[in-house]
Amino acid sequence: xxxxxxxxxxxxxxxxxxxxxxxxxxxxxxxxxxxxxxxxxxxxxxxxxxxxxxxxxxxxxxxxxxxxxxxxxxxxxxxxxxxxxxxxxxxxxxxxxxxxxxxxxxxxxxxxxxxxxxxxxxxxxxxxxxxxxxxxxxxxxxxxxxxxxxxxxxxxxxxxxxxxxxxxxxxxxxxxxxxxxxxxxxxxxxxxxxxxxxxxxxxxxxxxxxxxxxxxxxxxxxxxxxxxxxxxxxxxxxxxxxxxxxxxxxxxxxxxxxxxxxxxxxxxxxxxxxxxxxxxxxxxxxxxxxxxxxxxxxxxxxxxxxxxxxxxxxxxxxxxxxxxxxxxxxxxxxxxxxxxxxxxxxxxxxxxxxxxxxxxxxxxxxxx
Amino acid sequence: xxxxxxxxxxxxxxxxxxxxxxxxxxxxxxxxxxxxxxxxxxxxxxxxxxxxxxxxxxxxxxxxxxxxxxxxxxxxxxxxxxxxxxxxxxxxxxxxxxxxxxxxxxxxxxxxxxxxxxxxxxxxxxxxxxxxxxxxxxxxxxxxxxxxxxxxxxxxxxxxxxxxxxxxxxxxxxxxxxxxxxxxxxxxxxxxxxxxxxxxxxxxxxxxxxxxxxxxxxxxxxxxxxxxxxxxxxxxxxxxxxxxxxxxxxxxxxxxxxxxxxxxxxxxxxxxxxxxxxxxxxxxxxxxxxxxxxxxxxxxxxxxxxxxxxxxxxxxxxxxxxxxxxxxxxxxxxxxxxxxxxxxxxxxxxxxxxxxxxxxxxxxxxxx
Numbered sequence: 001x002x003x004x005x006x007x008x009x010x011x012x013x014x015x016x017x018x019x020x021x022x023x024x025x026x027x028x029x030x031x032x033x034x035x036x037x038x039x040x041x042x043x044x045x046x047x048x049x050x051x052x053x054x055x056x057x058x059x060x061x062x063x064x065x066x067x068x069x070x071x072x073x074x075x076x077x078x079x080x081x082x083x084x085x086x087x088x089x090x091x092x093x094x095x096x097x098x099x100x101x102x103x104x105x106x107x108x109x110x111x112x113x114x115x116x117x118x119x120x121x122x123x124x125x126x127x128x129x130x131x132x133x134x135x136x137x138x139x140x141x142x143x144x145x146x147x148x149x150x151x152x153x154x155x156x157x158x159x160x161x162x163x164x165x166x167x168x169x170x171x172x173x174x175x176x177x178x179x180x181x182x183x184x185x186x187x188x189x190x191x192x193x194x195x196x197x198x199x200x201x202x203x204x205x206x207x208x209x210x211x212x213x214x215x216x217x218x219x220x221x222x223x224x225x226x227x228x229x230x231x232x233x234x235x236x237x238x239x240x241x242x243x244x245x246x247x248x249x250x251x252x253x254x255x256x257x258x259x260x261x262x263x264x265x266x267x268x269x270x271x272x273x274x275x276x277x278x279x280x281x282x283x284x285x286x287x288x289x290x291x292x293x294x295x296x297x298x299x300x301x302x303x304x305x306x307x308x309x310x311x312x313x314x315x316x317x318x319x320x321x322x323x324x325x326x327x328x329x330x331x332x333x334x335x336x337x338x339x340x341x342x343x344x345x346x347x348x349x350x351x352x353x354x355x356x357x358x359x360x361x362x363x364x365x366x367x368x
Numbered sequence: 369x370x371x372x373x374x375x376x377x378x379x380x381x382x383x384x385x386x387x388x389x390x391x392x393x394x395x396x397x398x399x400x401x402x403x404x405x406x407x408x409x410x411x412x413x414x415x416x417x418x419x420x421x422x423x424x425x426x427x428x429x430x431x432x433x434x435x436x437x438x439x440x441x442x443x444x445x446x447x448x449x450x451x452x453x454x455x456x457x458x459x460x461x462x463x464x465x466x467x468x469x470x471x472x473x474x475x476x477x478x479x480x481x482x483x484x485x486x487x488x489x490x491x492x493x494x495x496x497x498x499x500x501x502x503x504x505x506x507x508x509x510x511x512x513x514x515x516x517x518x519x520x521x522x523x524x525x526x527x528x529x530x531x532x533x534x535x536x537x538x539x540x541x542x543x544x545x546x547x548x549x550x551x552x553x554x555x556x557x558x559x560x561x562x563x564x565x566x567x568x569x570x571x572x573x574x575x576x577x578x579x580x581x582x583x584x585x586x587x588x589x590x591x592x593x594x595x596x597x598x599x600x601x602x603x604x605x606x607x608x609x610x611x612x613x614x615x616x617x618x619x620x621x622x623x624x625x626x627x628x629x630x631x632x633x634x635x636x637x638x639x640x641x642x643x644x645x646x647x648x649x650x651x652x653x654x655x656x657x658x659x660x661x662x663x664x665x666x667x668x669x670x671x672x673x674x675x676x677x678x679x680x681x682x683x684x685x686x687x688x689x690x691x692x693x694x695x696x697x698x699x700x701x702x703x704x705x706x707x708x709x710x711x712x713x714x715x716x717x718x719x720x721x722x723x724x725x726x727x728x729x730x731x732x733x734x735x736x
Contacts, residue, residue: 028654031505032531033709038505040512047507047539071539072506076572078598079535086532086598086621090655090685137399137406138440139415144408163400164454167447171415171439204444205606206574230446230454232600238573253454256624286396287458317458341401 004067008098018062022051026066077273078234096260106306112276114247115309122197123158132159134340146180153188153196155354162201164251182219201225206235223247229254240274249277267300271311282315321357328364372435376466386430390419394434445641446602464628474674480644482615483677490565491526500527502708514548521556521564523722530569532619550587569593574603591615597622608642617645635668639679650683689725696732
């Protein structure tokens with residue numbers, strides 16, 4: 001038998017109930033039927049999930065470790081999510097807390113094709129942290145978004161991405177938008193000699209996403225944003241395989257708050273399927289992730305994990321230039337600071353505000 | 369301006385905080401930036417979400433009603449989920465409680481192509497409730513699953529579906545499985561004159577799902593199961609459009625417990641994108657949905673909603689033949705009772721147990 005996936009579920013309840021819950025989860029996430037009714041020896045021995053251990057976290061919280069058979073997953077990212085947390089997601093007190101995957105499976109998925117180094121090259125190749133902002137609000141026509149992108153670029157920003165609300169709407173069709181923005185950024189680069197990396201958001205079904213990536217490539221772009229929990233993990237996996245020259249940044253929309261522990265979702269599962277950079281809500285912003293969660297997420301995304309390239313953390317969600325120093329102390333140089341609304345608030349002074357943000361990141365002294 | 373989407377979010381907190389939360393949600397789910405920094409008049413007037421009202425549910429729970437612009441969505445189901453509950457899903461105390469969609473948008477998506485009538489015809493055309501079971505455990509080879517399907521059919525069951533764990537794994541490749549199961553069921557039908565509807569589970573990226581549906585059609589099958597929250601809503605929408613002859617049953621895997629209120633998710637959003645039948649965890653089974661939730665879900669799935677065909681409720685998740693009468697009293701005749709493990713437990717007596725289950729449903733007297 002190939003070595004198993006180890007999955008840790010965090011459950012509420014007493015130690016006695018945790019033992020029962022563990023057995024139930026092992027069945028739910030594998031054969032989903034009474035084990036006593038299984039007559040096939042192979043299925044009983046190899047396919048049924050196994051309880052590997054139970055760790056008490058506190059009186060009413062336990063981590064149950066389950067071994068799942070890799071045979072149930074094959075090579076499909078959707079099926080991976082299905083087997084890790086499909087039906088268990090319907091239980092209102094279970095969190096997917098950790099996963100450890102066998103070498104074969106990790107190798108089959110392959111992880112990021114570009115990772116931190118690839119994104120760093122795309123963002124100008126500097127050793128320091130990257131700076132980024134977002135094109136918004138949705139509702140603006142392509143030319144207005146292009147003018148906005150040009151102003152960010154004038155301010156010296158490394159990366160400009162689409163807001164995740166920008167899709168392929170009538171007011172700003174994908175093709176028209178990326179053509180206008182790419183042209184505007186080429187114009188600034190010709191003048192300043194400094195390239196800004198534009199990251200359009202691709203959306204829709206797999207084929208629509210894939211066509212949008214083809215359009216982006218034709219505009220000289222090499223990085224896109226995708227929402228794995230809306231596009232579906234198998235479709236992201238397909239996009240990564242079809243477009244090996246493209247770097248992928250994941251947006252967390254629809255990813256939920258906490259039932260899939262953020263370090264697992266962003267640092268393991270998104271990394272596994274080939275995401276190169278992960279946008280996530282930083283602590284102290286508009287969302288509820290704690291500093292500990294953000295640190296664990298960044299550690300999982302960037303830390304060593306088999307032979308997979310590291311993923312660039314992109315903390316966001318209500319960040320301000322004033323927090324740049326603190327965020328760089330927290331995350332170090334392997335990070336992209338994404339500041340949207342707080343820069344846009346500068347209005348006519350946007351170029352100056354952007355330049356000041358970039359200078360602050362330039363001037364930062366890292367602890368390393 | 370086209371009429372707005374009305375979205376109801378349930379939030380925790382005092383009345384004073386609810387007003388603030390409402391404004392924040394209206395911005396988060398539309399422009400996602402400080403409104404004061406928006407200079408474009410069209411965006412300020414048409415695109416920014418609007419607070420329409422706040423209803424107190426109790427001291428610490430409020431429903432905030434937000435109007436969102438349909439222009440932000442276009443015709444893409446993924447973007448619909450993104451705008452309804454994308455970033456808000458990252459807030460740990462917000463539930464998507466209700467949605468009301470403009471006529472144009474509902475018409476553009478189109479809803480079920482077959483609905484209850486279409487599934488009823490596929491399940492034998494009787495006026496009574498439908499009976500169904502599942503092929504499991506995963507890990508069995510195609511021939512064993514085919515033999516199991518044949519025994520269910522011998523017992524007179526209307527529908528046999530793949531367990532949602534069955535994908536395209538080495539131990540039971542999709543093509544080999546459906547060929548074997550379809551042949552076995554044709555064999556029984558030739559003998560008994562009674563057709564059993566086989567519903568294979570399609571999985572993987574959009575193109576893989578679509579190829580699997582083509583294979584199913586070649587085997588004479590006309591109904592498939594799909595997991596919208598794993599496949600991604602836009603991809604399900606694409607499958608429905610590409611395969612108008614096929615009826616689609618949705619499995620709830622990865623759909624989460626309660627943050628997207630089940631009546632909205634199953635009865636509105638899945639219905640909108642063209643799902644004909646929805647599997648969901650019935651109350652009193654292995655999962656946590658209450659009887660009230662199940663009733664509201666069934667009402668939303670089957671009740672009148674513009675011109676959309678009604679969706680067949682398929683309560684499941686640890687049901688037993690002993691509960692058939694109670695479930696039929698609860699749901700009436702427009703339901704498919706899905707009983708898996710409890711029938712499989714009968715072992716050598718599976719055909720008899722299935723026949724007894726079907727007889728109980730045959731004999732039931734409905735209140736109508």
